[in-house]
Amino acid sequence: MSRVTCFVDVILPLAVPNLYTYRVPYDWNNSIAVGTRVIVQFGRSKLYSALVRRIHQNPPKQYAAKYIDSILDETPIVNEKQFELWEWMSQYYMCNIGDVMVAALPGGLRLASETKVVLNPAFTSKSKDDRELPLLSDKEVLIIDALEIRNVLSLQDISEIIEQKTVYPLIKSMIEKGVVFILEELKEKFKPKIESYVCFTASADDEDNLKNIFDALERKAPKQLDTVMAYINLSKRYSKERIEVKKSDVFKMVDGAEAALKSLVKKDIFEIYEREVGRLANYKSENKISSLNEVQQDVLESIKKQFGADTKTDSLIEATSLLNANTLSIIPAEGRGEVKDVVLLHGVTSSGKTEIYVKLIEEAIAKGKQV
Known part of the structure; x- marks a missing residue:
C-alpha cells in the first residue's frame, strides 16, 4: 500500500485574498478534518490558528508547503453550511474570507502569536487550596504563576516562559478548564448604557417622616423642596404603579437641582443608584408599524x-x-x-x-x- 501525503487548504484569520496550502504529517492523516483548527506558521515567525477548508493530495506549485504545527480540535467547529455562508458573505461584501472568519469566530477560538491571555476572575477568586491544582500540569501552574505577577501574557511570552515552541494546545486546554481567558483588544468597544436613578431612602419613604421633611425644607431649603416635589411627580408616588426616576429627569425639571440633590443625599433623604439599561428597550414601542393605508x-x-x-x-x-x-x-x-x-x-x-x-x-x- 502506497504512502498517502495529504495537504490542506486553510483559511487564515487575516485580510489575505487566498487560501494557503500546508502539508499534513503522515501520522495525522486520520485526525485531520474539514472545519477543524490547525496551527500554522505564516511568514517568518508568526503562528496562527487556521481553519481547514479542504483536504487533498495536490502539493502547491508556487511554493513548498510547510507542515501544520498541530491540530487543535478533535471534531470540526465549523460545518459546510457555515463555510458556504462565509463564502457568500465574502463575495457579497467584497471582503476576504479571513475577515469573515475573524468576525464570525469568538475570540477564544482565534489564537495567534499576538493573542493576549489573562486569568479567569472566577479562577483567581478561589483560594489556592480550592484551585484543584492536581488537574493542572506543571506547565499550566507555571503559566498561572506568571499571570499572577504580570496580569497579561502574549502567547509568545508564554512560549518563552515554559521554553516550548507550540503553546496553542496548552492554552486551549486552560481555556476549557476555565483557568484563562483570551483578552480581546476590542472587548470594550461596546459599553453598556448606565443610568443613574433617584429614590427615597427607607426612612424618607415613610409618610410621617416625609411630612416632617416637607416642613423642614419649606422653611430652610426651598430648592431642595422643589427637587423632592419633582421626584414625587415623576415617580407617580400616589398612583397605583410607581415608576423609577432617572436623575437626569429631575435635573430637567428643576434648575440647579444638582447641588440640591447632593444635599438631600447627605441628609439621608435621597439615595442614588445605578443600573444598566438596554439600548433597545423601547424598540418595539418606538418602531411599531402602523396600519396600512x-x-x-x-x-x-x-x-x-x-x-x-x-x-x-x-x-x-x-x-x-x-x-x-x-x-x-x-x-x-x-x-x-x-x-x-x-x-x-x-x-x-x-x-x-x-x-x-x-x-x-x-x-x-x-x-x-x-x-
Whole structure:
C-alpha cells in the first residue's frame, strides 16, 4: 500500500485574498478534518490558528508547503453550511474570507502569536487550596504563576516562559478548564448604557417622616423642596404603579437641582443608584408599524395574489407595482417565457414601501418560514 501525503487548504484569520496550502504529517492523516483548527506558521515567525477548508493530495506549485504545527480540535467547529455562508458573505461584501472568519469566530477560538491571555476572575477568586491544582500540569501552574505577577501574557511570552515552541494546545486546554481567558483588544468597544436613578431612602419613604421633611425644607431649603416635589411627580408616588426616576429627569425639571440633590443625599433623604439599561428597550414601542393605508393595502393584496398564482399555468406572476401616494397600477412583465415567483415593488421615496415589506415578513414568520 502506497504512502498517502495529504495537504490542506486553510483559511487564515487575516485580510489575505487566498487560501494557503500546508502539508499534513503522515501520522495525522486520520485526525485531520474539514472545519477543524490547525496551527500554522505564516511568514517568518508568526503562528496562527487556521481553519481547514479542504483536504487533498495536490502539493502547491508556487511554493513548498510547510507542515501544520498541530491540530487543535478533535471534531470540526465549523460545518459546510457555515463555510458556504462565509463564502457568500465574502463575495457579497467584497471582503476576504479571513475577515469573515475573524468576525464570525469568538475570540477564544482565534489564537495567534499576538493573542493576549489573562486569568479567569472566577479562577483567581478561589483560594489556592480550592484551585484543584492536581488537574493542572506543571506547565499550566507555571503559566498561572506568571499571570499572577504580570496580569497579561502574549502567547509568545508564554512560549518563552515554559521554553516550548507550540503553546496553542496548552492554552486551549486552560481555556476549557476555565483557568484563562483570551483578552480581546476590542472587548470594550461596546459599553453598556448606565443610568443613574433617584429614590427615597427607607426612612424618607415613610409618610410621617416625609411630612416632617416637607416642613423642614419649606422653611430652610426651598430648592431642595422643589427637587423632592419633582421626584414625587415623576415617580407617580400616589398612583397605583410607581415608576423609577432617572436623575437626569429631575435635573430637567428643576434648575440647579444638582447641588440640591447632593444635599438631600447627605441628609439621608435621597439615595442614588445605578443600573444598566438596554439600548433597545423601547424598540418595539418606538418602531411599531402602523396600519396600512388604502393604497398600501391594495398593493399588499396585489403582491400576495401574484405570489399565490398558479405556477402550472402560463399566467405571469412577475410584475412591476408602481406605488406612490395616489396611484397603484400593475404592469405585466410581458414577453417572459419563464414564470417566477418574483414581484418588483417600485415607489417613490417615503411612499410606504417599508411598511409593506414588514407586513409580508410578519406573515412569513407567522407561518414558520424564513426571510
